Amino acid sequence: MNLAFVEAKMELLLNANVAYVLLVLGVMLGFMALIAPGTGMLEVGALFALALAGYGAYNLDINPWAFVPLVLAVVPFLFALRAKVWRAPLLLATILLAAGGSVFLFRGENGAWIGVNPFLAGVVALFSSGILWVMAEKSLAAMHTSPTHNPDALLGQVGEARTEIKDDGSVQIDGELWSARSEKPIASGSAVRVLRREGFILVVEKMSK
Known part of the structure; x- marks a missing residue:
């Protein structure tokens, strides 16, 4: 150079x-x-x-x-x-x-x-x-903004089964769709409660009438 x-x-x-x-x-x-x-x-x-x-x-x-x-x-x-x-x-x-x-x-x-x-x-x-x-x-x-899609914030909340749920399925909670599974079969359209989460999959149960 x-x-x-x-x-x-x-x-x-x-x-x-x-x-x-x-x-x-x-x-x-x-x-x-x-x-x-x-x-x-x-x-x-x-x-x-x-x-x-x-x-x-x-x-x-x-x-x-x-x-x-x-x-x-x-x-x-x-x-x-x-x-x-x-x-x-x-x-x-x-x-x-x-x-x-x-x-x-x-x-x-x-x-x-x-x-x-x-x-x-x-x-x-x-x-x-x-x-x-x-x-x-x-x-x-x-x-400083809390994440919108935070599964932990959904524990205990009530939503609706959008598909039949057993080993897999989907639920709608607060206007958002989530993958879900349950211990017992849940029919589509049933009200469900979130029990816990496994990764990004919610474990739910059918709400008793």
Whole structure:
């Protein structure tokens, strides 16, 4: 590979705007990895983007205090992973801390507090915040939602046999169809009660009149 080409690419990382975008990308991927851990791709992407942003930060003038809100942004986000009622305010605090820290991290010329193009900072902050908000809300809401098809919640409930039931059959309970079996034959249309479950098969008995 041409050495001049490599040097040109490394020089690009010393641009505050490029370093800022990489930093935001790394932070975003890091938060997403916390929401959906285990794939490995998000973690690798976050580390790669943060490493490139770190190279830029090492060689550029920075405001060291800006690391404080960046680090603190993790705290409300971790609480949001477990919260149900205060999830939205915690996510908002995460976004504000992360956006503020990343914008003010790189200093401008002549000691200016902000070295990032204001228009770029606004667009990136709004875009990344919107994506993080939507993904986090949907993922966290799903995490805290009880499963709809939970056989354990059906124990003791009464339903209707939709087919003849013995070794197998189906019942309708709360508008949902379930596979079922019984110790004694049950005619289709009979009222049944759920005794227990075996995997996703409900064991039922005929209701006595």
